[in-house]
Amino acid sequence: MMPLSLTPVSPLGGFGLPGERRELSGAEIEQGSTAVAANSGAAEASCVRASETLRILLLAEIANFTLLRRHLGVTRSETIVAELVDRCAQILPGARSRSSSDRLVAIEFEAASLEDAEAAAARLQQGFAEPFNLDRETHAIRLRIGGAAGRNCDCEEVQLAEWAEKALAEARAEGRDIIRDVASTHLGVDPLELIHELPRALREGEIFLQYQPKVRVRQQEVASAEALVRWRHPTRGLVLPGEFIQAAEQSRGIGALTLWTLEQVLRDQRMLAQAGYDIPIFINISGVLLADAGFVDQACARLGDHGAKIGFEITETAVIRDPESAIRHLQRFADIGVVIAIDDYGAGLSSLAYLKQLPASELKIDKLFVTQLTSSNRDPLIVRSTIDLAHALDMEVTAEGVETPAAMALLSVMGCDLVQGYLISRPVEIDAFRQFLEEDEHLKALDGQRFSFLRSDRLWKSA
Numbered sequence: 001m002m003p004l005s006l007t008p009v010s011p012l013g014g015f016g017l018p019g020e021r022r023e024l025s026g027a028e029i030e031q032g033s034t035a036v037a038a039n040s041g042a043a044e045a046s047c048v049r050a051s052e053t054l055r056i057l058l059l060a061e062i063a064n065f066t067l068l069r070r071h072l073g074v075t076r077s078e079t080i081v082a083e084l085v086d087r088c089a090q091i092l093p094g095a096r097s098r099s100s101s102d103r104l105v106a107i108e109f110e111a112a113s114l115e116d117a118e119a120a121a122a123r124l125q126q127g128f129a130e131p132f133n134l135d136r137e138t139h140a141i142r143l144r145i146g147g148a149a150g151r152n153c154d155c156e157e158v159q160l161a162e163w164a165e166k167a168l169a170e171a172r173a174e175g176r177d178i179i180r181d182v183a184s185t186h187l188g189v190d191p192l193e194l195i196h197e198l199p200r201a202l203r204e205g206e207i208f209l210q211y212q213p214k215v216r217v218r219q220q221e222v223a224s225a226e227a228l229v230r231w232r233h234p235t236r237g238l239v240l241p242g243e244f245i246q247a248a249e250q251s252r253g254i255g256a257l258t259l260w261t262l263e264q265v266l267r268d269q270r271m272l273a274q275a276g277y278d279i280p281i282f283i284n285i286s287g288v289l290l291a292d293a294g295f296v297d298q299a300c301a302r303l304g305d306h307g308a309k310i311g312f313e314i315t316e317t318a319v320i321r322d323p324e325s326a327i328r329h330l331q332r333f334a335d336i337g338v339v340i341a342i343d344d345y346g347a348g349l350s351s352l353a354y355l356k357q358l359p360a361s362e363l364k365i366d367k368l369f370v371t372q373l374t375s376s377n378r379d380p381l382i383v384r385s386t387i388d389l390a391h392a393l394d395m396e397v398t399a400e401g402v403e404t405p406a407a408m409a410l411l412s413v414m415g416c417d418l419v420q421g422y423l424i425s426r427p428v429e430i431d432a433f434r435q436f437l438e439e440d441e442h443l444k445a446l447d448g449q450r451f452s453f454l455r456s457d458r459l460w461k462s463a
């Protein structure tokens with residue numbers, strides 16, 4: 001077992017003076033032994049020593065909390081977080097764990113390196129592989145962990161908390177645990193600061209799109225694609241939408257960004273159509289824009305006489321905010337031929353019956369349920385009943401986050417219409433996407449009966 005280097009933090013709150021550190025063996029960790037904090041020595045000396053250690057803050061969230069609450073009711077669901085704190089303390093006895101909300105635990109400790117922090121997060125995940133008992137029923141807790149590692153003495157507690165929250169938001173979006181070393185990333189930059197640079201970024205071609213195919217399971221063909229925005233920042237490197245979309249929404253820069261995206265997608269869709277691949281391309285539309293009549297007018301004007309196959313992906317929260325205008329505006333888009341898909345279904349609270357008021361013809365099951373499909377007991381039931389209900393309501397179902405052949409096989413048996421995920425292709429730029437379509441067609445011609453897109457390792461892994 002990999003040794004894990006942890007030192008406890010001050011039990012009085014905050015990050016105490018760094019203690020003497022020693023390697024803890026996996027056995028020691030499992031037995032619950034802790035390294036002892038030696039809060040001695042002058043502050044200055046501690047600071048020098050401390051600069052070699054990292055202050056770690058992990059935020060471990062119950063990813064399936066909404067479902068657990070639906071099953072257990074509000075009162076019983078509130079007891080789960082206490083279970084979470086206890087378990088975290090058992091798994092990482094050298095750390096300080098406390099509940100931060102009804103679904104979130106904050107875990108603080110010091111570690112020698114980012115790898116140690118990642119090993120601690122992995123240990124938490126292992127520890128939660130076992131379901132827990134509540135009133136003689138067993139329940140699986142699925143954790144999503146986001147964390148930040150800062151160097152002692154030059155890292156404010158509040159900053160670290162903000163960075164950890166941001167990492168958790170990214171972890172949710174990407175469906176994997178993320179711990180950032182704040183010293184070596186640009187996470188410390190306020191996204192609102194970044195957003196001031198957006199107009200320049202759009203002007204100077206720093207913003208670009210990647211495309212990810214959606215594949216029709218039964219016909220074994222690429223049915224459509226989703227456009228995902230990225231920012232190639234001159235000093236910060238590649239910035240993903242999780243880092244700036246929300247700030248763009250708050251600063252009202254989202255309208256210009258989305259109109260730019262729409263125009264780029266119209267160009268790319270036309271180019272693909274001319275090359276023989278006339279497939280719809282979906283754009284993500286933020287909720288704030290669905291309530292914005294000015295945006296709707298401008299988008300309709302651009303779409304107007306284009307005749308291009310365009311779809312919009314909207315999340316359920318987008319509609320909850322202002323259902324009346326959202327439905328009216330979506331209907332305007334639907335009337336000019338835009339296909340509407342409901343994105344991230346299951347991540348929020350709304351019922352499908354409620355969402356059926358929208359002129360939507362596609363439902364995308366959140367990747368949260370799909371990535372765990374073959375390792376959890378409950379998710380296959382949820383996915384299956386969602387597929388059946390969506391079909392009963394005349395909607396097609398897309399599963400996003402399909403990463404393994406096992407998930408793909410199960411979804412196929414369940415009658416899922418479309419799949420999207422790293423198994424088939426990561427999001428890629430337009431030229432690579434076009435090449436993907438060409439190779440897929442070529443492979444299918446060679447062997448029509450098989451999933452051509454599952455045959456080439458090179459294709460699935462293309463970055």
Ligand code: C2E
Nearest residue numbers: 173174175228229240241245284285286401402403421422
């Ligand atoms: P989304 O629309 O749900 O997009 C799916 C996200 O899942 C993408 O992350 C995609 O790269 C990722 N993904 C795809 N396949 C897999 C898989 O097999 N496994 C895992 N773990 N993840 C997978 P990305 O590109 O970082 O985008 C995150 C979110 O940002 C999107 O979620 C969407 O809500 C938003 N977004 C992206 N582009 C735009 C845009 O142009 N406008 C707006 N308003 N939002 C956007």
Ligand code: MG
Nearest residue numbers: 226284313343
């Ligand atoms: Mg989407």
Ligand code: MG
Nearest residue numbers: 343344364400
């Ligand atoms: Mg989605």
